[in-house]
Amino acid sequence: MADTAIPIGELSRRTGCNIETIRYYERIGLMPAPPRRGRYRSYGGGDVVRLGFVRRARELGFTLNEVRALLGLAAGGDTTCAExxxxxxxxxxxxxxxxxxxxxxxxxxxxxxxxxxxxxxxxxxxxxxxxxxxxxxxxxx
Amino acid sequence: MADTAIPIGELSRRTGCNIETIRYYERIGLMPAPPRRGRYRSYGGGDVVRLGFVRRARELGFTLNEVRALLGLAAGGDTTCAExxxxxxxxxxxxxxxxxxxxxxxxxxxxxxxxxxxxxxxxxxxxxxxxxxxxxxxxxx
DNA sequence: CTTGAGTCTGTAGTCACTACAGACCGTATA
DNA sequence: TATACGGTCTGTAGTGACTACAGACTCAAG
The missing domain is CATH 1.20.5 (Single alpha-helices involved in coiled-coils or other helix-helix interfaces)
Incomplete structure (x- = not known):
């Protein structure tokens, strides 16, 4: 109930990121397109984590391109700390x-x-x- | 020679404001549309002063709408200091x-x-x- | 005559959203 | 069953303050 089939409104509430912005992030490829339940987007716990990461990076003033880079580095091993x-x-x-x-x-x-x-x-x-x-x-x- | 028939390029040089931006300011009504010499814009000393004012206000971080207001107030008498x-x-x-x-x-x-x-x-x-x-x-x- | 610098208009791109319009979907209530 | 409500959908356009072209023109010098 907490980690699966999260609708966009709840993802928004959990992350403090507004709905239009979430869809915008999807459009520009910053967030992956989630599976659908019928026509509706259905998120999971990983999306909450990822979007939280994005939001915190934004709060530190990183541009979306920098956030993209950080996400890539975060996904890699721990050899990337210097970068x-x-x-x-x-x-x-x-x-x-x-x-x-x-x-x-x-x-x-x-x-x-x-x-x-x-x-x-x-x-x-x-x-x-x-x-x-x-x-x-x-x-x- | 110094105060009349200043072409846009020289206005740009004198104020440090780039040409595209000057035309943009004209488009949004922040700078008046100057008379033309043939097809070319022809500025005067007043424009140098006004654009300088605009630039300095921008450097202080005022938005263009605030600059508009400041220009209006500056044009008024000195009763507007409080505003x-x-x-x-x-x-x-x-x-x-x-x-x-x-x-x-x-x-x-x-x-x-x-x-x-x-x-x-x-x-x-x-x-x-x-x-x-x-x-x-x-x-x- | 040609070259080059300067200028012209108009449009579209930037960044990071934000704000609709207008349709659709699912559930709770009368 | 009707309907009302809240949530969601797509797509487009707006924001602020520029910036970056494309493609045409004007003008003076060599």
Whole structure:
């Protein structure tokens, strides 16, 4: 009852992945096409595990192509750990770059909002920032 | 020579915004359709300023719809500073949420890569993480 | 006259979904 | 038996913010 003939709605509930997305994953070959009971898809315990893997990888920010690669590596023996490590390391670098980008944005935005709150300057500090020359280091002191 | 009859390629060079994107902005009404010299678009200094504004707002992570709003507010008087501030504050919250998300990813990824490097455990630490139950707090001591 | 660079329109692809429309299926209830 | 309801099906199109062509044209220099 728990592991066989799971309909798509329950797979969705168990994994937190919505139905349309599950069908989408099937269409792009990330999830195998399951057998049918009549016209309806019928999943098993393995599908729950696999889809869970996919979802957790996605939550770590891996692209679907990277997830595909990870699934392939996971299916292989344990000789592939180095490859997995490399994939993760590349991705980690990317995540860190995105964090750095966002922090730069955060700084500028926070400065502008603070300046707005202070309300000392004429005009609007954020609008001024947006009109200002790019990459000019603001004089401060 | 500097301010009139600027062809799209030069506008692109001056703003760092690529040509296809400029035409895309025109199509969606973010940039006005400029007059033509023959069949060619002919921009002026105002377009350089406006597109620069757009680009800088995009670099701060505002969506195109937010940029549209900002452009509208910037065109108004200076009575709109509070509205700009609110827009920026909402966006700032969003940026901070994204940073928090990415940091969570970073932590998990960094842990896995480190565990890989240590190479003590059997199997692959990252693959194990991906197969593991969601949100189970890892025992650590 | 030809070459090359620049520009034009229009369409389709990217990523990872998401949102329908409209049909069908199986069961519980009146 | 009728019907209502919830679940599922296929297929297509939309999202955001571009990006990438194809194939035609314009213009100036050599």
């Amino acid at each position: 997995v490590r490399d994939l993760a390391a590349v991705h980690l670098k990317d995540v860190r770059a995105r964090i750095a980008d966002l922090k730069r944005m955060e700084r500028v935005l926070a400065d502008s909002v603070r300046a707005c709150d202070a309300g000392q300057e004429p005009g609007c500090p954020l609008i001024d920032t947006l009109y200002a020359e790019p990459r000019a280091p603001a004089p401060r002191g | 700009v501030r609110d827009l920026a504050a909402v966006h700032l919250k969003d940026v901070r949420a994204r940073i928090a998300d990415l940091k969570r990813m970073e932590r998990v990824l960094a842990d896995s890569v480190r565990a890989c490097d240590a190479g003590q455990e059997p199997g692959c630490p990252l693959i194990d993480t991906l197969y593991a139950e969601p949100r189970a707090p890892a025992p650590r001591g």
